[in-house]
Every structure is written in C-alpha cells, then in structure tokens.
Amino acid sequence: MDAIDLSLVDLLRGNARLSYAELARQVGLSAPAVHERVGKLESSGVVRGYRADVAPESIGLGVTALIGIVEDSGADTDDMLESLRVLPEIESCYFMAGVESFLLKARVGTIAELEQLIVRLNRTPGVASTRTTIALSTKWENRPQPVGPAVG
Amino acid sequence: MDAIDLSLVDLLRGNARLSYAELARQVGLSAPAVHERVGKLESSGVVRGYRADVAPESIGLGVTALIGIVEDSGADTDDMLESLRVLPEIESCYFMAGVESFLLKARVGTIAELEQLIVRLNRTPGVASTRTTIALSTKWENRPQPVGPAVG
C-alpha cells in the first residue's frame, strides 16, 4: 500500500467503472502495471468488490430504519448473528459497545413491512428487546472520505 | 423500470465492473441495448454512481462510531446540515424521527480522532448534545438486497 495504491483506491471509490487505461493515466503508470496493482488490492482484501450506488426509493425501498437490539442475558451471540443474517432487509449490522449489542440498518418498502420485520426480530431467540427509529431522510450515505494524496 | 432494468440494477449492485457485453448476455439483450438502458438509469438518477467497496481498516479507518445529535430548540437545521457536511469523517447522515435529529456514521483512524470529532460536533452551533456509541465490529455493511426477478 504505497501512495499509488492509495490513489487507485481513491479513484475507484469515486468511480468503480474507470478503465485500467484511465486509471493508468491518472496515476502515471502503464495500464498493465495498474491492472497488476488493482488485482493485488482485490486479492489481498483491500478492495472487496464494486457496487453500483442505487437510489433505494427507486427500487421500492423507501423506508429506512435503524434498529437497536438488546440481547437476553445468556444469549448466544453467534446464533443471533445467523438469525439476523438471513433477513434480507438488514443492510448493515454492527456489533456495538453499550446496552444494545447490535445496531441494524434496515431498508423496506413500507411501514407495514417494517412492522413485520420488527415483529420477526422480537420473536428471534436471544432478542430481549428492540428499539427502532425511522430515518425521515437520508442526507448522504457511504460518502467516501479521501485517503490518498491529491491526484491530478 | 421494467424487469430487465431491475435485473441490470441487481447485476450492477453485485459487481459494478461487469462489461456491457456481459450484462447483455445475462439479460438476453444486445450490448448496445444494455448500454442505452444503463445510460438512462444513470441519467434518471436510479444509478447514482459506482463505488469500490474498500475495507476501511486497510486505509487507516479502523474506528467506526454512530453519533446521535440533539438539536438546540430553535436551531436552524439547514445550517447544521452544512456544518456536518464539511466534516469528512461523517460517512452517512440521516435525519431522524425522535429526540436525536441526526444520526451520523463516522469513520476515523483512532479513538483520539474520534474524541476530536465529538468535541468539534459539540462546539457546532445548534448542537445541544451528542451521544456516541462505538461499533466493536462491522458484521456486514451495505449488503444489497435483491429486488429484481431471479436472473439466470
């Protein structure tokens, strides 16, 4: 991970569909060299993949909620994780410090679907309680913060 | 947004670097047709961009925190938003229902940097109080949920 790798990471966080030729121009290397570097970033786990950033409301996921989960004392955290993992509505799952062991970001189409999700969560073994707050609007999300040196 | 558009969106959410030729094979259209459709999805705002998914700890952002913000009564929400927007550490910003008007997801390198961020937030005009919880680990994040029909 030298400065050029950081530049490549920055460029790809900004636009994952840049061609190797374009990346090469930006960082001042040849296309094969960039190809090699990006391949290594991928196989070493620095770059985990490439995702289209899609407006959720345009694919019928207009309701965003954050759900904190308090575990039962003695609950098996790994089992709970597996129960959470199979729920597709849960986009993100953080294991937190504090009373609420998990913080989930869920995305559904309607409030009714959110209700169903919460019911399911409360029925999940190991869940003592849930606390849901609704996001009225998403001001921004997953904004990449620049890490590399400035790239001309 | 017909079924083919949804398939394209799904495919690109899974791998944003798929070639138009490959997308075309997957959905059963010609490459120019797919090119046209994706272009329209982009210009209509359904697809907002393409991002490399980078392991944050590998670029020196190993600390994730969620920060709730309570506004002063009478605070100007738009002004606050602008103050938040210039802080690069804030990756996501939701306007919430509830006591805490904003919920921020912040990513920093060290606990010391988190402390500085919190201090800055508490000094920001309009902020009555903040409540920070640290994510001990990220189980998953921004997992795309399939929306289109199954794609062979």
Added chain:
DNA sequence: CACTCTCTGTGGATGCCATCGACCTGAGCC
C-alpha cells in the same frame, strides 16, 4: 384500416481497451 411517430431493439464497423508474454531495471544480498 392505414399512416406515422416514437421507442427500443439489432447488426455491422471501428477504434480503444484488457490482457498476455517478453523483456528491462534497480534494490537487496551473498
């Protein structure tokens, strides 16, 4: 029904890009 307009598709042509292999170069080390 027939005409036409529009939308969305296909197929072909062309130039750029991804990718492979051969080779070069400088650093570290015996």
Added chain:
DNA sequence: GGCTCAGGTCGATGGCATCCACAGAGAGTG
C-alpha cells in the same frame, strides 16, 4: 560482481464500447 526478485514498460491480439443505420412493435389519429 553477479543472482534474484519485484515491479515496471512495450508490443501484439482479441474482445469490448460505442456509433450509426435501419427494422419492428404499439399508440394515437384520420
């Protein structure tokens, strides 16, 4: 010095992006 290796360049080639001309389906209209 001479070996070795990591990581670069260059050149070739086949595939892809992209442009263009044109075809066919459907909606609206006389």
